[in-house]
Amino acid sequence: MSAVLTLAAAGCGVLPTKEAAPPAATTTPPSNAPTTNAPPATATATATGQDTRPALAETRGTETPNLKVEVVGLNRVKAKHLIAQIRLSNTGTDEKLPWSADMGDRTRPLGAMEWASGIGILDAQARTWILPYKPADSPCLCTDQKRDGLDHFIDPGQSITLYAVLPAPSGNPATTTVLTPVAPPMLNVPISDQPPTGDFPDPDTEPVTPITRRLILPSESLDKSEETADDGKDLQVNLSSDVLFAIDKATLTTQAKSIMTRTAELIDASPATVVTVAGHADSTGNNAINDPLSLRRAQAVQRALTALLTRDGIRFQANGYGSRRPLYDNDSDEGKRRNRRVTITFPKPQPPAQQPTTTTSPGATGLTATTKADGQPITMQIAGLRRLPGGLGLLTYTITNKGSAETWFNDLHHAQDWEAYKYQAASNLHLTDVTARRQYRPARLQVPTDNGMDYYCACTDVSGVRIGTEKFAPGQTREFWNLFALPDTTDTLNVKIGPFRDLQVPIQ
Known part of the structure; x- marks a missing residue:
């Protein structure tokens, strides 16, 4: 009071x-x-x-x-x-x-x-x-x-x-x-x-300032040819340059059309009147090479998408940014691969009316898997995968030290993820829609800063003031959570958490 x-x-x-x-x-x-x-x-x-x-x-x-x-x-x-x-x-x-x-x-x-x-x-x-x-x-x-x-x-x-x-x-x-x-x-x-x-x-x-953090929902194709970030307003589709082009070339490969077909369908289904196409390179080479190459690649993708679209009234803006706008750390081969991309951005399509879903009994999600940390048995149990409004999903799971000695279980943040978060978090997991051959990564919070943008995992922190979250006493159980995008076309997803085996988990 x-x-x-x-x-x-x-x-x-x-x-x-x-x-x-x-x-x-x-x-x-x-x-x-x-x-x-x-x-x-x-x-x-x-x-x-x-x-x-x-x-x-x-x-x-x-x-x-x-x-x-x-x-x-x-x-x-x-x-x-x-x-x-x-x-x-x-x-x-x-x-x-x-x-x-x-x-x-x-x-x-x-x-x-x-x-x-x-x-x-x-x-x-x-x-x-x-x-x-x-x-x-x-x-x-x-x-x-x-x-x-x-x-x-x-x-x-x-x-x-x-x-x-x-x-x-x-x-x-x-x-x-x-x-x-x-x-x-x-x-x-x-x-x-x-x-x-x-x-x-x-x-x-x-005078007060509203504080809001936009949620970004990432997903990617299993062949790693394309990854998408959905912020609720726009879709940002990153197409892998390694699949679209030969090294140092701006001529589309034979695989490119099939990869861009999904993007063209999304643009057709969106209210977009302007679509931006941006070419990007990794840190290899110099601006004199990367800048014109990234622009030519963006223009090649623009021409191909124009031919694939089925509706009129769409204008394109193509730009090349070379290596100046990396999404990932260029210190690793994986980071460089993901930075070599062509990014297509446009307003997201309106989702179809969601049909009522059958609620699964919570008992059906009591799925478990085991591993070891410093010789101690560690058990993971799925508490639930729940569908939320707005195409969101919430995964909750518990980690238990079944051993007789205190141990650290650090695998929850040891991910080769394609976002570098501000703090360590329980981001080493993904959901897979096997039929659609698509993988969903943990949602992230977008926070503007004076120097650009910071990203935070929309999930349990395992660092900062909660630095002891990954330390487990004998018999201790902790519950973790992650927000994801959920596809509306399936009621079961593969869940992969850290070193544990894949589990088939129904959506509640």
Whole structure:
């Protein structure tokens, strides 16, 4: 309560509410904490200050299973804002649990890490990850550990309640997916249009910046001739120059037409009036060679696509960028191969109306595989592969150390992936549609920077403040998650996670 009342007292407007929120902390604030004229505790709080509201959804911390994460409030305000309230509980009996640095948004500067800036929602319709508003003078409209007088730790058997004010998801959905940095996402959380319980800052009374991260959904053909990135607005199709052209040539090979046919079909099905074609090279050679060669290759692809299209009214823009726009690290042969490409970009086709899908029993996804780490048996079990709105899918799985000694299991991030993420993450896995001969890689978050763009895996972190995520005690189990694109033409996919064997997993 001190958090929101302190903000209101400082001159910030307050959103319409029902009654005062339960206390944000369950321990006595330190002597330097801000003082407020707090209203009496509501019926949702016990005599000891515990927030007893029923949970709308819950999950468990990946690194700390004793950390229970619950949504206790999710309210749409003025049809454009969302108030999220998250209760963190220490269900253990003997150790305090740290929380403050873990709840910060990993895609913002470290100054935001002591705020609850990592509370977010998934806007499936807009294909974005929404985070709390940023005012001009603070990291976010959300709980701040220092300002609100909260301890860094949660005592055994105690809980704290955090809040965040963020933009409402588009399309006025009845439910949404709630995200935190510490645990797997919580799906189908109901959104209430009733006023929230408590007083919260009103983003309409001060300048604030919406913080959204665009989701990029990558996939590639199994023959590695083509890879596609879907950001919900545009498709970016990267065609391998090694397949399209002979070395140092700009004449299309006999294989090129069959490879470009799929791209032409996608352009035909899209609302595109302008299509950009960009040639790229790896770091071998120099600009005097790479620049004109990449342009000639882009022009060759443009002419071939023009002949394959079945509708009129499409204009092309062809450019050659040489080696100046690499997607991958040129230090490896694989990175160089992927950088030798011709990229076609155009508005994505509208997806067909999705037919109702049969829900698979959760028991059908209890599939397991085993491996070893430092001699200790490690078990992986699929918890679920669930279809979300907007062509998205959520894979959850557990890793358990079945051995008798503590061990590190580092294989979750040891991937020869085609994205260099900002931090290490559980990205060493993929889904395969065997019939369509297509592979789906973990989604990534696109974050603009002063120097270009950073990419973060839309999955469980295994570095940063969660650096111990890959260290397992004997018998310890952790749950991991990844977002993917899911094809709408199949109900079963091959799942390959790290060194474990492939598993045939039904989509729920």
